[in-house]
Structures are given as structure tokens and as C-alpha cells.
Amino acid sequence: MPRLSGECLCGSIRYEYDGPLGAIVHCHCSRCRRWHGAAFRTRVVARREAFRWSAGEELLARYESTPRTTKTFCRTCGSSLATLYGDRPDIIGLPLGGVVGDLGSRPAFHIFVGSKAPWHEIRDGLPRYEELPPDRGLIHRILEP
Numbered sequence: 480m481p482r483l484s485g486e487c488l489c490g491s492i493r494y495e496y497d498g499p500l501g502a503i504v505h506c507h508c509s510r511c512r513r514w515h516g517a518a519f520r521t522r523v524v525a526r527r528e529a530f531r532w533s534a535g536e537e538l539l540a541r542y543e544s545t546p547r548t549t550k551t552f553c554r555t556c557g558s559s560l561a562t563l564y565g566d567r568p569d570i571i572g573l574p575l576g577g578v579v580g581d582l583g584s585r586p587a588f589h590i591f592v593g594s595k596a597p598w599h600e601i602r603d604g605l606p607r608y609e610e611l612p613p614d615r616g617l618i619h620r621i622l623e624p
């Protein structure tokens with residue numbers, strides 16, 4: 480059993496992950512809001528080598544959202560899947576909306592709260608950062624052994 484598995488809305492693309500995870504982050508930046516069509520994106524950093532597409536990889540579409548960031552999504556249903564980083568081929572960003580079941584960790588903090596949707600109110604007690612946390616490494620570091 481992999482630690483974590485997930486799938487797109489239409490179920491054609493599935494993935495499995497069996498490795499350590501970084502901090503779970505709620506990102507309120509305008510890019511993430513548009514990409515997800517939601518108030519914010521919840522994502523975690525994972526090791527590329529421990530991640531695999533278990534079905535439907537041929538249906539994966541790619542969008543270069545910045546020169547160093549490629550978003551992947553399902554060609555059929557449009558679900559947001561892994562994010563690939565040109566300057567960090569060892570890690571991926573994984574949106575948690577598509578994860579099946581409970582991955583066992585909880586969100587750690589909010590980022591880019593300075594550009595959050597005005598109609599959305601954050602009501603939890605997690606730390607909030609206007610942009611990135613002072614220790615920027617928190618975002619891309621794998622925290623668990």
C-alpha cells in the first residue's frame with residue numbers, strides 16, 4: 480500500500496506516492512486561486528522519485544505557468560495534478576484535493592494571505608504569511624524523515 484494515492488475527477492489519471500512529505504500549505508496567491516477555481520490551493524511537496532503515475536499518464540496535459548513551473552492536469556476533466564519545477568527536478572508539488580482518504584498530516588500555515596480573495600475569511604489559528612514565510616525553505620523542504 481502506498482502512503483498516498485490520488486486521482487483526477489474523471490478517474491482516468493491516478494497516482495501513488497510512498498515517501499516523506501513537506502509542510503502542507505494553503506496558498507492564497509491569485510495564480511493558485513485561478514488554477515484551482517477556489518479560494519486557495521492546498522498543496523504539499525513530495526519527492527519526485529517516490530511518486531508515480533499508476534494510470535492514465537498519457538492523458539496528462541502540461542501548462543508552463545512560469546519559466547520554472549509546469550502544471551500538469553487531466554486532458555479530459557481538467558483536474559489539477561502534480562506541479563513540476565525546472566530548477567528542482569527532485570521534488571514535485573501535489574495539490575491535496577485529489578488525494579484519496581486521509582494522508583495523516585494536517586496543514587501547517589497559510590501563504591500569500593496578502594493576495595487572498597476578499598470574500599474569503601481565514602478562520603483557523605494557523606500561522607499566516609503575507610507572502611512567503613521568512614524561512615523560504617519551509618515551502619520546498621521535505622520536513623519528515
Ligand SMILES: [Zn+2]
Binds near residue numbers: 558
Ligand atoms: Zn480526468
Ligand SMILES: [Zn+2]
Binds near residue numbers: 506508
Ligand atoms: Zn499560490
